[in-house]
Amino acid sequence: MNLRQLFLNSVAQTSPAPVGIQVKKAKGIYITSLDGKRYVDLISGISVNNIGHRNDAVVNAVRKQTSRYLHTMVYGEHVQHPQVRLAQLLTSLLPSHLDSVYFTNSGTEATEGAMKLAKRFTGRTNIVAMKNAYHGSTQGALSLMSNEYFTAAYRPLLSGVSFIDYNHSSNFEAINNHTACVFIEIIQSEAGYIPGEIEFLKALKKRCSETGALLVVDEIQTGIGRTGTMFSFEQTGVEPDILLLAKGLGGGMPIGCFIANKKVMETLSENPVLGHLTTFGGHPVSCAAAIATLEEITSKKMMESVDRKEQMFRKFLFHPKINAITGKGLMLGVHLGDEKTVQDVIAKCYEKGLLIDWFLFNDKALRIAPPLIITEGEIKKVCKIITDSLE
Ligand SMILES: Cc1ncc(COP(=O)(O)O)c(C=O)c1O
Incomplete structure (x- = not known):
C-alpha cells in the first residue's frame, strides 16, 4: 500500500x-x-x-524549549517559564479586566472551559448562542451549534441552550437572569465570514450587562492579527467578559486559551478545587511557539x-x-x-x-x-x- x-x-x-x-x-x-x-x-x-x-522565530523557539524541558506536570501545578511569559504577554495586549489566562490544547477546549466558568461564576445554567455559529466539536461545544444536520446524530446534548439570530437584536429576551453566558463571534466564521454589525454587538453587550450574563467572545478564527488588529473585538468597542483564542496563537503548534478576570477565574480553584483540568493544556513548547508568534506579528508589523x-x-x-x-x-x-x-x-x-x-x-x-x-x-x-x- x-x-x-x-x-x-x-x-x-x-x-x-x-x-x-x-x-x-x-x-x-x-x-x-x-x-x-x-x-x-x-x-x-x-x-x-x-x-x-x-516561521523561523517559531521554529527556533520550539528548538530552544525542547532543549530545556517538555511536559513536566499537569496544567497549573508547576511554574513553567513559557506559560507565565505567554500569559503576561497576552494580558498586556488586552483590556485590564482580562488578566487571567487558562491554557488549553485547542479551541473547543477553550469553549468548554468558558462554558463551565460562566456557569460556575454566575450560578446559572442557561447559555445563549447564535444561529450558524461554530465553537468546536466536543459535546459541550456542539451544543452551541444550531445546525440540525451536524448535531441530530449526537443528541442528547446540553440542555438550557437557546439560539438567537446573528445581527438581529429582536429576540434578546432569550438573554435573561437565568443566562450564564452568551457566545458570540465578531465575524461568524462558518456561516461564510459574516461580520457582526457594531450596533448589534453593542446592544448584545448592553443586554448581557443588564442581565448579568457573561459575554464570551470567540476569537479562535478572528484573533491573532487576522482582521488587522490583534483581536477583532478591538474594532468594535465591545469588550468580552471571557475571550477565547486558539488556532493562530501557536504559529502552527497546538494551543488555545480562555481569558477572563482573575476574580471570575478563581471560582475554578475553590469549592470544588480543580474545577477544570487538562494534562497537556499550555504545553511549554506550544507556549514558547505562541510567544514567538505574538512577537513576530508585532515586530514585523x-x-x-x-x-x-x-x-x-x-x-x-x-x-x-x-x-x-x-x-x-x-x-x-x-x-x-x-x-x-x-x-x-x-x-x-x-x-x-x-x-x-x-x-x-x-x-x-x-x-x-x-x-x-x-x-x-x-x-x-x-x-x-x-x-x-x-x-
Ligand atoms: C470560531 C471557532 N471556534 C472554535 C473552534 C474549535 O477549535 P478547535 O478546532 O481548535 O477545537 C473553531 C475551529 O474551527 C472555530 O473556527
Missing part, C-alpha cells in the same frame, strides 16, 4: 473525500507535496498559519498591511459570478451563488496549485484566509487564478 492508501486505511476519516495532499514540506505561504507540486495555501489550515508556515491586502483581494476578485465579498481583513468570504460553482472553482484552483475552501454552514461561498505575510504580487496572482477558474 502507498502512503495515501495507508492514510485512508489507518487514519480515522471524517469525510468521504479528503483533499489528501501528501505533505512533504511547508514554508511561508507554500505547501509542497511529495510529488513536488507547490501549492499556495490560501486558507492557512484553517486560520492557523497567520505568520506563515514554519504584520497587521499593518492587512487592510491594504483586503482591499487588493476586493479589487482583483472582480467577476460577474461573484455576488458579494464579505468578511474583514484576511478572512474573506467570496459568495458565488451556488454550490456547484464553488466546488468547481475549488477543484480548478487545486489543479493550478491553489488551496482554497468552502464553509461548514455555507456551501455557496469560497473561503479566503491566507497567511498575513502573503505579498501584494502574490495576491494579484492568486486572484487571477480564482477569476480564471470562474470562467
Whole structure:
C-alpha cells in the first residue's frame, strides 16, 4: 500500500473525500507535496498559519524549549517559564479586566472551559448562542451549534441552550437572569465570514450587562492579527467578559486559551478545587511557539498591511459570478451563488496549485484566509487564478 492508501486505511476519516495532499514540506505561504507540486495555501489550515508556515522565530523557539524541558506536570501545578511569559504577554495586549489566562490544547477546549466558568461564576445554567455559529466539536461545544444536520446524530446534548439570530437584536429576551453566558463571534466564521454589525454587538453587550450574563467572545478564527488588529473585538468597542483564542496563537503548534478576570477565574480553584483540568493544556513548547508568534506579528508589523491586502483581494476578485465579498481583513468570504460553482472553482484552483475552501454552514461561498505575510504580487496572482477558474 502507498502512503495515501495507508492514510485512508489507518487514519480515522471524517469525510468521504479528503483533499489528501501528501505533505512533504511547508514554508511561508507554500505547501509542497511529495510529488513536488507547490501549492499556495490560501486558507492557512484553517486560520492557523497567520505568520506563515514554519516561521523561523517559531521554529527556533520550539528548538530552544525542547532543549530545556517538555511536559513536566499537569496544567497549573508547576511554574513553567513559557506559560507565565505567554500569559503576561497576552494580558498586556488586552483590556485590564482580562488578566487571567487558562491554557488549553485547542479551541473547543477553550469553549468548554468558558462554558463551565460562566456557569460556575454566575450560578446559572442557561447559555445563549447564535444561529450558524461554530465553537468546536466536543459535546459541550456542539451544543452551541444550531445546525440540525451536524448535531441530530449526537443528541442528547446540553440542555438550557437557546439560539438567537446573528445581527438581529429582536429576540434578546432569550438573554435573561437565568443566562450564564452568551457566545458570540465578531465575524461568524462558518456561516461564510459574516461580520457582526457594531450596533448589534453593542446592544448584545448592553443586554448581557443588564442581565448579568457573561459575554464570551470567540476569537479562535478572528484573533491573532487576522482582521488587522490583534483581536477583532478591538474594532468594535465591545469588550468580552471571557475571550477565547486558539488556532493562530501557536504559529502552527497546538494551543488555545480562555481569558477572563482573575476574580471570575478563581471560582475554578475553590469549592470544588480543580474545577477544570487538562494534562497537556499550555504545553511549554506550544507556549514558547505562541510567544514567538505574538512577537513576530508585532515586530514585523504584520497587521499593518492587512487592510491594504483586503482591499487588493476586493479589487482583483472582480467577476460577474461573484455576488458579494464579505468578511474583514484576511478572512474573506467570496459568495458565488451556488454550490456547484464553488466546488468547481475549488477543484480548478487545486489543479493550478491553489488551496482554497468552502464553509461548514455555507456551501455557496469560497473561503479566503491566507497567511498575513502573503505579498501584494502574490495576491494579484492568486486572484487571477480564482477569476480564471470562474470562467
Ligand atoms: C470560531 C471557532 N471556534 C472554535 C473552534 C474549535 O477549535 P478547535 O478546532 O481548535 O477545537 C473553531 C475551529 O474551527 C472555530 O473556527
